[in-house]
Amino acid sequence: GNLTGYTQLMCFFALAAFLKPYVLQLKYWFVYYCTSTIHIKPSDETYHMVQTWISSRGLDDTARSILARVRTKRNLAQGYSDSTKKALWYAPWEGSFVFWYKNNLLYYKTVLVDNGFHKEEQISVTCIGRSPVLKDLLEDCRLKYLNDLKNKTTIHGHRDDHWRKEKAVVARPLSTVILDAKQKEPLIKDIRDFLNPDTRRWYTEHSIPYKRGYLLHGPPGTGKSSFSLSIAGELDMDIYVVSIPGANDQMLKSLFAGLPDRCVVLLEDIDAAGAACSRDSNSEDSDSDGDVRPQKRGVTLSGLLNVLDGVASQEDRVLVMTTNHPQRLDPALTRPGRIDKEVEFQLANRGIAKNIFHFMFGQPEEIGRVSRQKEGDGDVESQADEFAAKVPESEFSPAEIMSYLLPHRSCPAAAVQHCGQWVDDLRKEKQAKKSRLEGWD
Template sequence: MVYSETNSTAGLPPGNSLAEMSLPDLSSYLPPIVMLGALAAYLGWKPPKPRTILKNWLMSRIEVRWTDNIFEALEDFLAQEWVCKMSTHRLATTGSRLPWNKNEPNSHEEHVMGTTPPRTCSLPSLTLTPANGNHWFIYEGRLILLEREEREDAWERSQSLHLMCFGWDGSILRKILHAARLRHAELDENKTAVYRAQSNNKSIAWTRASGQGIRELSTVIMDPDLQKKFIEDIDGYLQPETRRWHTERGIPYRRGYLFEGPPGTGKTSLCIAVAGLFKLKIYILNLNNIAEDDLNNLISSLPQQCILLLEDVDSQKITNSRTTEPDNSFTTFQRLSLSGLLNAIDGVIASEGRILIMTTNHKDKLDPALIRPGRVDMTISFEYPDFDSIKRLFLLMYAEYPVEEKKEQQQPASSQCQFCPRLQPSPPANIPGNNISQDELQALANTFAASFPEKEYSQARILGYLKKHSGKPKRAVNLIAELFGEEE
């Protein structure tokens, strides 16, 4: 069909025919468009991929970095069988810092292998976790995407976990984090978690070092009165009304202790036992070769109730100097100064609610400012064991389990403590396999303790000897001369 010019312009007003209408001149827009395209090509810009648009616009995301304690809790949670089964790319690690125990009946290795490793097996524990990349799994009916990312360059190596779900409501992701924290706490219910500061080139963070069984206070052989005083002081400090009292009066809510005495007398052992008693985590910090900024970051990241342990502070190079010593190596790194340490543990940025425990073999070498009242609220002196303490060590080693002393053998009421009722364990009536009565074992303990000069041998030295004769109390008494022979 052929249309005439009259038909095609019939509906237009006079003077507005197609021939008379002028089209816009697009040539004026062409140079800016070309310039923008050239700039994008020069800068290497590329249009976003559909996958990127999906993650950034249509999904909720939570990032967990390795420098935070929640990272290991989430990693442990994702190491469960139901998550790993849905992942085709897994990371196998041995000797992991995760709180799996290969000898526990519910260990991850049993889930994976379906068998229990023999007791004599020397293989390290095996843990499977989702490896780097993307992993899909279902949690409470919702599809969840886990992205594990590891970045490494010449200066730093870091890891992060990304949890993502469809939609803008990320409550399901918060549920996963909450469940991970609860499960992590359950695994540590009967353990004392120990953390150390781990450096990763530029960054430094607390990393779980171990989770050891809770140590009984009755196994720490020391002055019962000092132990009772220390335990009751910590218990009073951890009470909610104590924190409220400090807050109302504007007093920093912190507590500091100094354990001083010869090596091997139980300073670290008491710290571990107290942490287990009050369900506190231990954070061990070595002050050598640490920068002031790193120390401030570590101190400020401590949880509200924990133990910060500084071991052998007299051997660390900053406790006698107030100026930063220059480093003679080729690096520009500068060691921490004493003033920097004091500001970190007792300054504006110092964390509230923590318990500081410093151990030293030589109190006289410490700067007075480090141990002044306010920074150190109580000093506990440890000594080599006397006759009674050596006897308790012997009974502790050869008793099947500690039991209460008879009333006539108990300490005076002033030495008793509601938190440590078994400060002096006594053996049961008979020890299986030895056929030694309680009276005979008491006599052996008296003979053993009488063989030692008082306060000349450390608890660690005596325990080391007794462990060589484990389960053989008579042999330990008869061969006591070999311990003295080691001194010659």
């Protein structure tokens, strides 16, 4: 009896081994001829669209392999509570599951792909037949994603020569960037005119490259990068940020080739291109907040000019370049056609100091018209005048003034009262820092 059972078992395994190649061949033919698959790379924004849709439908609960991590983005209006503190976020990870969509059975799979430097997750979705259901699915993912991004600005950084979405922030109104109206309004009008469909048509009819370049220059903390972000929010466009000290020619070329239509491109610390490319991007003079890795060779002037207006240069974009040192820029970079408009961001004069005070202590509905006195605003108006009179003319940046006012945000009288002491302390601090730097030299 035992021998018979053993013989049957051996026959079963022998049959399985014999049929295995045919089963695999049948599977291959079925997958190749009877299914459709769409692949999504993590470097493309479609990856975030699909993950957002999957998570919103709760389909990640059916996955056998799930990645868990602490949610880093949340709605600040919800406040803090035990339920929101260190909230977890789940997503399918290196596994597969099936789900129904529009009466079609779909197969969702994630695999880790080695790209040469590190492994990245790649998504694939498969359906039976040649049904357009996969495109319908991605369209639903896109609409869900765009709906979640309403009134938000998406900021894209880069990893080496690939763009990567970093975060989506609430669109910042231009009114929150304190700048002289004589500078702000013409600049916004110029950008809006450029993005007008009639303007695009005119450029095309006259065979002129459809692109626009702006140079924002001034001391650190005067709002150059913030204004660039506000431009993107005001025009409902994504912003793509490159810190020049952390890039090189080939990287810049690849990044510009990967830009989408209608976007804002922000090149920070543009004076680092060329001889200054080895400057430390984390120095006090740098506007960049990102983590910049040292490069053996930075961006050269010729490499920068090639991506701006060479044969392969990208059109249909608003280019914003920032620098703290406009005197270092080569005339070839600032000529018309590459830089169409320059805006100088200055240290705060009394008018700007007054507007910042209004912005901090006025009612929310006043934002955007902070320079106008309204009935019933007498206290804030007089305090703003008194505060502005105590702030030295063109000595401190708007960021420094804002930093001082934040701790006093609930008590404008205290901000006015202690302003003189703050001015003295900040002057001493700057003088001490200057003395230390001179001592190192």
